[in-house]
Amino acid sequence: MSVLDWFASICFFLGCALNLIAAIGALRFPDLLSRMHAATKPQVLGLMLVMAGLAASLGSSQLTWKLTIVVLFQFMTAPVSAHMVGRSGYRTGKVREDLLVIDELTEDLDRAKSTPIPPSSS
Amino acid sequence: MSPVVLWVGGLMLAAAAIIIVVRIERGPSMLDRTIALDMLVGVVIAALALWSAAAERTDLVNVLVVLSLVGFVGSVTLARFVAVEPEDEGRILTPEEVRAHDGRMRASLAKESKRRVGGREDAMRRAYPESEDPR
Numbered sequence: 001m002s003v004l005d006w007f008a009s010i011c012f013f014l015g016c017a018l019n020l021i022a023a024i025g026a027l028r029f030p031d032l033l034s035r036m037h038a039a040t041k042p043q044v045l046g047l048m049l050v051m052a053g054l055a056a057s058l059g060s061s062q063l064t065w066k067l068t069i070v071v072l073f074q075f076m077t078a079p080v081s082a083h084m085v086g087r088s089g090y091r092t093g094k095v096r097e098d099l100l101v102i103d104e105l106t107e108d109l110d111r112a113k114s115t116p117i118p119p120s121s122s
Numbered sequence: 123m124s125p126v127v128l129w130v131g132g133l134m135l136a137a138a139a140i141i142i143v144v145r146i147e148r149g150p151s152m153l154d155r156t157i158a159l160d161m162l163v164g165v166v167i168a169a170l171a172l173w174s175a176a177a178e179r180t181d182l183v184n185v186l187v188v189l190s191l192v193g194f195v196g197s198v199t200l201a202r203f204v205a206v207e208p209e210d211e212g213r214i215l216t217p218e219e220v221r222a223h224d225g226r227m228r229a230s231l232a233k234e235s236k237r238r239v240g241g242r243e244d245a246m247r248r249a250y251p252e253s254e255d256p257r
Contacts, residue, residue, distance in 0.1 A: 012123075012175070020137055032157075050171045054171045
């Protein structure tokens with residue numbers, strides 16, 4: 001086996017192992033936010049590893065660019081879905097407050113509710 | 123690529139997919155299932171990449187592009203709709219609760235139809251005047 005083959009094999013192995021570990025984490029973690037924490041690791045790092053392995057094993061520059069585009073699309077779309085899921089999870093009360101170390105959003109919302117709205121000077 | 127990598131990686135991905143399906147079945151809320159479905163898309167992408175490297179099939183790379191673009195649509199849509207659901211959406215109401223709710227809503231709607239103002243939301247607000255503002 002050449003160096004590229006070794007590199008591709010190690011990348012594939014690490015990517016698949018990351019997927020498995022994240023699945024175990026998503027099964028065992030207690031609430032929504034920690035499950036999101038476990039689920040988003042293979043979405044980006046695992047995908048990067050697998051794509052690097054595929055690019056090394058196919059060895060064509062055209063396909064390497066295409067795989068770079070795959071990773072870039074994931075960079076763009078993963079934050080969108082994580083943001084939407086986290087926001088609606090907070091708003092529908094699926095965040096367990098006893099597991100949080102710090103909850104700045106609730107403090108901020110309370111402060112915003114308690115301060116009176118200044119009269120507009122228009 | 124050596125078949126060892128294909129087998130080890132494929133078995134790990136299969137185990138991950140099975141565990142994710144267990145989470146989808148259990149998931150207490152819709153959002154947990156959404157996250158698990160996102161992870162399942164990631165596992166499918168990894169499996170396709172593995173298969174494409176093992177079988178030297180370069181045409182599968184286009185499928186990877188499409189999956190990485192489209193995979194997030196489902197979770198965004200579901201999260202959008204969960205945001206407007208009431209808090210205890212998963213619970214099924216008991217017959218007594220359904221009857222009580224129907225009675226209150228009907229009385230409120232009847233009162234409203236005499237005055238001919240407002241809509242269904244006003245009737246809801248009049249039926250439950252003491253409910254606090256959901257955040």
